[in-house]
Amino acid sequence: MRAAGAVSQGTSGHEALSYEGLKAFEGLAAAQGGEGKDLVNGPMIRHWCEAMGDASAAYEGPDAIAPPTMLQAWTMPGLSGYADRTGPYDDLLRLLDGAGYTSVVATDCEQEYLRPLRPGDAITYDAVIESVSPLKTTKLGTGHFVTTRMDVRVGEEVAGTHRFRILKYAPAARSSDPGKASKGAAAAKKVRPRPVVNRDNAGFWEGVTDHRLLIQRCRGCETLRFPWLPGCNACGGQEWDTVEASGEGTVFSFVVMHHPPFPAFDPPYAVGLVELAEGVRIVSNVVGVPCDKVRIGMPVRLEFLRVDEELELPVFRALEDGEA
Numbered sequence: 001m002r003a004a005g006a007v008s009q010g011t012s013g014h015e016a017l018s019y020e021g022l023k024a025f026e027g028l029a030a031a032q033g034g035e036g037k038d039l040v041n042g043p044m045i046r047h048w049c050e051a052m053g054d055a056s057a058a059y060e061g062p063d064a065i066a067p068p069t070m071l072q073a074w075t076m077p078g079l080s081g082y083a084d085r086t087g088p089y090d091d092l093l094r095l096l097d098g099a100g101y102t103s104v105v106a107t108d109c110e111q112e113y114l115r116p117l118r119p120g121d122a123i124t125y126d127a128v129i130e131s132v133s134p135l136k137t138t139k140l141g142t143g144h145f146v147t148t149r150m151d152v153r154v155g156e157e158v159a160g161t162h163r164f165r166i167l168k169y170a171p172a173a174r175s176s177d178p179g180k181a182s183k184g185a186a187a188a189k190k191v192r193p194r195p196v197v198n199r200d201n202a203g204f205w206e207g208v209t210d211h212r213l214l215i216q217r218c219r220g221c222e223t224l225r226f227p228w229l230p231g232c233n234a235c236g237g238q239e240w241d242t243v244e245a246s247g248e249g250t251v252f253s254f255v256v257m258h259h260p261p262f263p264a265f266d267p268p269y270a271v272g273l274v275e276l277a278e279g280v281r282i283v284s285n286v287v288g289v290p291c292d293k294v295r296i297g298m299p300v301r302l303e304f305l306r307v308d309e310e311l312e313l314p315v316f317r318a319l320e321d322g323e324a
Contacts, residue, residue, distance in 0.1 A: 017099045022132045022144065028088040029128055030148045036074045036123030040066050044073065045119070053281045056234050065116040067233075071152055071160045072111070074123040089129060092146065096168040101143040103169050110163040121154045130163065143169025192264045192307045201228040203242065211304050213245040213314055215280055226280035247302030248277040249316060256291045270294045274316050288317040 038044070045059050045066050058065055066074075096102075117123075133145035150162040197205050204227075207214035216225045220237035231238050252275040258268045270291040275281050286294050287305070300316035307313055 017095065017135075017144075019132075019134055022092070022095070025088055025092045025129050026131055027128060029086045029126065030089040031085050031125065031127035031150070034075065034125040034127070036125070037076075037078065038074070040074060040117045040119050040121040040123065042119050045070070048073065054233055065118055068113040068116070068160070069111065070117070071113065072109075072150075072162050074117070075125050075150065075152060075162075089127075089148070092129065092132070093168065096144060096146075100170045101168040103141065103143075103171050105140060105167050105169070107145065107165045107167050109165065112161045113159075114161075115154065115157055115159040117154065117159055121159075123152060123154065123159075125150050125152045127151070136167075138167065138169065139172070140167065141169040141171040143167050192311055192313075193262075194311065195313075200230050204228050207242070207244075208304065208312060208314055211312075213247065213276075213282075213302055214242040215245055215276070215278055216240050217243050224278055224280050226276075226282055243278065245302065246277050249274045249282075249300050249302070251275075251286060251294060251296055251298045251300060251316075252281055253296060254286060254294050256294070268292075272300070272316060274300055282314070284313070285315045286318055287315050288319075294318065 042064070045064070048067060048070055049055065049059055052067075054067060056067075059067060127148050127150040129146070130149040131145075131147045135142060135144060145165055145167050147163055147165045150164070152159050152162065195205065204214055216228050217223070217240060218225070218232035218235060218237045219239040219241060220232060221235040223232055223234040224243065225233060232240070252273045254270050254272040256268050256270050257265070261267055268291050270286040271283065272286040272294065273281050273283055274286075285305075286298075286300060287303075299319040301319055302314055303317050304312050305315045
């Protein structure tokens, strides 16, 4: 379907969108009758926990539950894509494409957990187009935010909801001055992507500003956690304080990035999963040795890299065996 009054012919040759027409898509189904490709199962839970470094006993044994943050994982379709996506959602995206909003970026997601999922549960889901924003201008360009809400069920019972928001946008115009454009491109190449700072992790980045690597500690069970989270993944406690990492660690795992190239990064470079002496793990760059010399078990030490005038990042310098 195409919502009535959604489009008219724009002077630029693109379809001009009526916001009232876009809002007519709100409440229409984005997916119907979806079924998880696999039952909730132990192997997927184990892989998830190993990747996240989550050793909670709640995810093992005869009364195991799945980590709540795996909610979306049970609905993922794989490379074959979603076979249950509806016409209205595709129509909405085509309208936005036709108006010149051909680029897309995922902006954020929100999850609500209503019932623990357990191995053997069969997942079904439906999704709805929850909202389409008025025209917004961002640093990326101008477009509309589209939010879908997925309700995940076991039988007739809602286990959780997953809201996913994208921006369909037209990229910001680039300068027509070749000299200015080349200077802008050169400047952009030097700008390292900025971390997303929010209320849950602001304390971590404040610590980095002071050259301190802070780890959250639950005030209830004293479990350390990293990355920063609003609640304890061991006991669910909401109260926490911090401890300062010593800066000592070892390379738990790593990859060497060769392709694709990203602005402000010069491949090849090593990205390591560093296990700190305190027992938590952090993803960062391993520096101080050629990337082909990085190895699992290599001792490393924290330092802070000044990327530009506004940004410093924690990185880990490789140490020679036995170096103090």
